[in-house]
Amino acid sequence: MVPDLNVDNEAWILVLYTGGTIGMKSNKGIYCPEQHYLPRAIRELPPLNDEKYIEKNYNYSSLKPFCLPPVRNTLKRIVYWVVEYEPLLDSSDMTFDDWIRIGVDIQKAYKSYDGFVVLHGTDTLAYTASALSFMLENLTKPVILTGSQIPVCEVRSDGRENLIGALIMAANYDIPEVTIFFNNKLYRGNRSVKLDNSGLEAFDSPNMLPIAHMEINIKVNYESIFRSQSSQPFSVCTTLCRNVGLLRIFPSISIELVKTFLQPPMEGVILQTYGAGNMPSRRTDIIEIIKEAHERGCIIVNCSQCLRGRVDVHYVTGKILYDVGVISGSDMTVESAITKLSYVLAKDEWDLQTKRKMMQRNIRGELTITNYDTLQDLEIIPQLAKFLHIHSTEEVQLLRNALFPPLLCYAAQNNDLDLLDNLRQSGAQFSQPDYNGRTALHIAAGAGRTQTVRYLLDHAANVNFKDQWGENALMHAVRSRNTECIQVLRDAGAVFGCDPIDIGWTKIRNKKKFAMTIPAQLGNLIQLNRLVQFFCFEHLVSCP
Structure with a gap:
């Protein structure tokens, strides 16, 4: 399930195909599941697979992935692997054991991919999404469930659009939740229900607005994203009560x-x-x-x-x-x-x-606490909005998004925990990136501010968020040679994505570059110190 090292500027997604209408084949007008049919069909569909790109970059691979054609306004190519379950399941047959299997499969591949998509039948999709939202503990990557009312390979197909949309959201947006993508909307999984068994707008979130809308431009309500408040590494609860x-x-x-x-x-x-x-x-x-x-x-x-x-x-x-x-x-x-x-x-x-x-208690964003009180606006925001003659909610939100990231980075650089706490209580998200795609955690790790790193991780900062160069906070900590920060980040689940080996250098297949493998991923700080002393990082290649 774990692929070889990837090339630069790619987002890797693992697709778990459990069954459902989305992958069915028409046989005399009747939709039927057929083992191994969907991957073959996707391979031949240009909107779902850029075969030339795969042949150029993955010709060596024994398990060739799929790749979406270039997507407008995105920086990375979306490369994905499809793992098909056997037997394929009608969602009506889904059980607790199947939920556990999905969770375990995600856990096995968690360090190797940027996000996960689960293809699922629609009848019990909301149950599976809800279950996974609780089972996947300390989640820092997107897990998106989708399905369809019409199979992918039909001329008229919502399945094709749902799969493409789910892949785009999983590859490009920092939404570390279990969600459902359906009919151009991204819903929180544990807030969703199936409303319609024959319409294309089959799902809704009755008591919460969608997290994102995929229109001409993709609109994400970042303030509604529920982030883990724990700095513990990702884990999966594999025990569920049946009574x-x-x-x-x-x-x-x-x-x-x-x-x-x-x-x-x-x-x-x-x-x-x-x-x-x-x-x-x-x-x-x-x-x-x-x-x-x-x-x-x-x-x-x-x-x-x-x-x-x-x-x-x-x-x-x-x-x-x-x-x-x-x-x-x-x-x-x-x-x-x-x-x-x-x-x-x-x-x-x-x-x-x-x-x-x-x-x-609201542990995964599944319910509304009526007496929960939080300050949403820093006093400076409405004052600036008034000064700049900004009145609409959208404009105020844009102002907040423009101001918070540099303020967060400034506070992280200066180890100012009071300012960070004030910003957090004012609605700032610690995973909001600046113009370089860096978060406060990148800055704190690079500056060796261990206390700030701990604080950010304790308050739901995404430990594996990558900047525009594809580097996470762990890479910044390695560059600054701060072993304490490295250990804190490692304990919180920070990874490089490429598999470490005992020697310090390994050649990336089909590339004339070299990557230093980081012993920090193995927790070997002594070896790390030695490598930092004797090797420069000029040729370092990050692996998602």
């Missing part, structure tokens, strides 16, 4: 049904109630059964049957559930709530009280 279920309330629901449903071994239940989380207040028999289940240790989460809106305990019919220990699911989708519950219950290191708290 969870959905119980939908309906008029005259029988007490026997509720009682049977809540019996052991049930450990967690998503209770789908009316409107804003309302329960029939006269059904004291059901309330008593729910109370008993709560006292037994079963975690019960209240979610609305409505797609839009959130659970509100201010109604009497909603407060009665709150009073017996039922947790508010806020505005979580059912898909998100059930997969989060399965993830949380599987955490053996958490006690029951912690698990209940985690179900109420």
Whole structure:
């Protein structure tokens, strides 16, 4: 699955093809899955593969990738490999084990690619996206799920556009989330639902605007991106609790049904109630059964049957559930709530009280915390906007985007943690790049500001974000010969992407350049110090 060293100015994407309509073949008017058909078809489709580029640059490779034709307004060529699952799965057959398999495959290839695309059937795509959003811990790279209503190889195909769009977003945008790309929109995975089984706009995010729109120009709402707040390296949770279920309330629901449903071994239940989380207040028999289940240790989460809106305990019919220990699911989708519950219950290191708290906490951007208070504007921003006669929200946002990156870099260079903290509370994103594509983490690592590096990593700075020269913060730390910064970045998951070997130099195939392999990737700081002493970095070639 891990390819050879790549050439310069490329973004590498791994595509996991699990099945679904997107890769099906028409057989007498009936769409059917066929093993190995999709990769062959993509190879022959010019919009999806620049064969001349592949022959020129990857003629030596035993596993030839695919490459999109040049994309307007992007700096790198998008090269991608397709790994096909066997057997191909209809999404209706997806299980917890399949989610774990996808997560493990991403983990195995995580250091070698810039992003990941998962091709999936649409019926349970929102469930898989929600599950992966929780399972993929400390994510720093984009993972995008997509599918289609019409196969890629049809003349009229949304699959072709969805695949191209997903590849472009995964290769070019710093959106370290599990998302869904469909019909020119990028949605947060755990906020999405399938709304339509026959229209091309099959998915929506009822309680959150899309993260990005792909129009003539691609518009990204960077402020809505949810970034990991941990400096720990990427990992995958491969354990999920199976004893969870959905119980939908309906008029005259029988007490026997509720009682049977809540019996052991049930450990967690998503209770789908009316409107804003309302329960029939006269059904004291059901309330008593729910109370008993709560006292037994079963975690019960209240979610609305409505797609839009959130659970509100201010109604009497909603407060009665709150009073017996039922947790508010806020505005979580059912898909998100059930997969989060399965993830949380599987955490053996958490006690029951912690698990209940985690179900109420926003851990992956899956719900809205109503009492969450954050300052969105630095005082200087509205003052400057007023002085410059800027009034629209878009113009103010452009001003913020122009000012924050140099201020962040200035603070990082000067080890000014107070300024960094003020900027963060004012809405600045630590992965916002300056005109050179460098972030505050690049500057801090290059200047040897270890304290600042730790602070930035603790507050969701992307450890593997690359500047316009394809270098991440680890490369800057190596150039500055700061072994402490190198160790901190390595501990946070920083990688070079090329495979290190024991000797200091290795020739890149088909290239007349040499790359110094960095012992920092092996954690060998003694060897690194020696190499830094005796080798210059003039011929260094970065590998994504």
